[in-house]
Amino acid sequence: MNQMMFGRRQFLKGSGALVVAFAMADGLPALAQNVAAQKSLAADAVDSYLVIERDGKVTLYAGKVDIGTGARVAYRQIVAEELDVPIDRIAMIEGDTALCPDQGGTGGSTGIVNGGMQIRQAAASARQALLVLAAKSLNAPSAELSVADGVVRARDGKSAAYGELIGAAHFDVKLDAKAPLKDPGQYKYVGQPVQRPDLPAKMTGRHTYVQDLRLPNMLHARVVRPVAIGATLADVDESSIANIPGARVVRIKDFLAVVAEREWNAVRAAKALRVRWTGGGGLPGSDRVHAAIRTAEIARNEDLIKEGDSAGTLRSSTRKFAATYEWPAQSHASMGPSCALADYKPGSLTVWSSSQGTHGLRRNIARDLSIPVEQVRVVYMDGSGSYGSNGSDDVACDAVLISRAVGRPVRVQWMREDEHGFDPKGPPQLLDLRAALDASGNIAAWETEAWLPENTPNLRSRPMLAFLAAGIPQPVGQSVAQVQGNAYPSYELPNMTATVHWLKSTPLRPSNLRAPGKPGNVFAIESFMDELAAAANRDSLEFRLAHLKDDFGAGLLKRVADKMNWKSRPSPNRGTGNVLLGRAISYVWYKHMDNRMALGLEVSVERATGKVRVTRIVAAVENGLMINPDAVKNQVEGNIMQAVSRTLWEEVAFDQSGVTSVNWASYPILTFPDAPAIEVELVGSPRDKPLGAGEAASAPVPATIANAVFDATGARIRRVPLTPARVRGALVSQRQT
């Protein structure tokens, strides 16, 4: 499907109507510079989202992007449904700032919930406008018209196709919040597991990722990063690359790069270049990071919840418990290092990027480089999955600075050590939990005290590495998204307080990493729930149900327990032998308002090595209206699998200077031999509103694994990752006590 490939060759102005012509004759996306003036971008105008051509082809312009989630097909399903056109007649362009309305960044599993519903309203509004035109054209009352496959029919048999009706005009209507929506009972496209249109090209090497894009007259570039974060560039020996054909140095203050005509020459020049850096560093190191967090400067404190009197209840209680949980810094660790291309010319800058927020990136580049924003265009192209803000915005700024310096189009791809070393990180988290049990073994009081990095007020996005190094002023601060989510249990407890100490800073530059903060917070609270259940000598499922008044949530727990053939008993299991088996079950109401879900899993633990294998996972996830149930399932499975990886293996190691876990050997992730079987049940009805697809499923995984390890071994591990060394250490110290 060529229309997937961003192949806008030209914009033609037809007789009043905007016509988009697609062609991929030379395989290159259009380099058009002056298209913006012709295309509506207003968020409230139907023309911003939908263009219908004379031949009836529909093009959807989405501000949200599909960086591997399958949203691309879901958006088309929505339009096909509300507009009554066949899905294969709908082309789509995503995230091109010159063509697509700004629907906000893509993230937090909100693409369908927010962006998709906006598109649904645009399609419904368009259909309504088309019916008004048809009533006039067919000379029939609009109530007597019916639509199928983009053709409007009157009772007398006369008909008009959408292309004929709109052919010579813009819609010129606003999104109408009252435009009638399809009755979910009539859904034809929505709710179907339609196959993704991009996979045949991706599975055969025909898809053009941003990493694959080549521009005429382009140079390849690599950035040379400092050995210590924040170091000053003291000296560059350009003669050290004199023997590499075409290679030359680009230096802007402490920003250093090499360019070459051929990619390999840029790669080896970056490696060969002799550079002297001074200063920088000053990090606490990953071994000390949680101690450093505990004494870090606090910007402000916030009570997330304060119900009853937790402090008083704890004071007077005789069955009190406390535990500290630590979550490490983690990397987005994208499979493909970030890549971008830029073409900087006087009066026009075009950037090709897999950014999850092209409009935001455009505004920031324009602001920081003092370019009028209308002269900047960011064209979205698919990249490697990013799971939040990885290096894609940074590499775009690298490319812009280098293109400006050399006066030619430039392609920059980060190397593996750049991506692992310099992608903004999911920040480390520290949580102290306290609770009291009453005489019947129920929770009488709960307190969470969390140390989390604050979102700097009014900061649009994190500072860009290239601009920092080049001394280009930009707003300073940090941006981490809603990391405080689910910092207290999803159960109804009396006397509950959750307090966040918002920290001024965190050691490594942070950003939003999949389900920001929630896997770490739920690791703490759902682990502590099991600690309390074990202290009360109660079965962990029964203990949860006893504290859960919500019938729907309880139903999810029971469905998972049934599938696991759950037998009531307290933990731990206290098995014997070399391989110990454990199980656990947990519950979360994601963000206390989005998806409710239950997760159960089974593990085996090798006593000798400490190696944990998750052997089976069962999940029941509330998902409301699912536009494409298979795409939702893929997201849920992927989030679970990635969370298993984050729990068992992932920690960004750093010393005083910078990140030391800069490849897949030092930052390992889950591999095929260890991938668990996953059974997912999605719960929802077409009459519900859609809920976020995917990231909720990341949240309960870490605690459930730690609880299953406790069930198997009796060892309670309160720090992620549960590497073989850490688990073996816990088993050894358990035997010694």
Next chain:
Amino acid sequence: MANVTLRVNGRSQTIDADDPNMPLLYALRDNLELHGPKFGCGLGQCGACTVIVDGNAVRSCQTPVSQVQGREITTLEGLGSPEQMNKVQAAFVAEQAAQCGYCSNGMIMSATALLAKTPKPTEAQVRQALAGNLCRCGTHVRILRAVMRAANA
């Protein structure tokens, strides 16, 4: 400048290589403008760059271009097209066994090489054959299903 002749997807092509140690990956992507093999790590750790050389799955980021002259190199493009996919590619589509698809090249190349030698592998053998191929989106379950489907096709 040295000329290197490579036989890729059944065609012989001569490229300029400044450096005989240039990894094959750069010849394929930069000189021959193929999109199948991907740069993932440059260290032979992730498998995104996998191609098939004389029937074996090989990490093109670790293979000097001078060592594969005259050998039969197959990339993802050489296995099939969107209109005519090979059975592994078709199985990946049928199972919707991808999210971002960046690792898919390595998965499909490794699986194709496996099935050429072991047409009816057990799931454990598939897991072992893909042990050096990393997937970050977490589509492992679907990829395993796709390879088993291809084996039974």
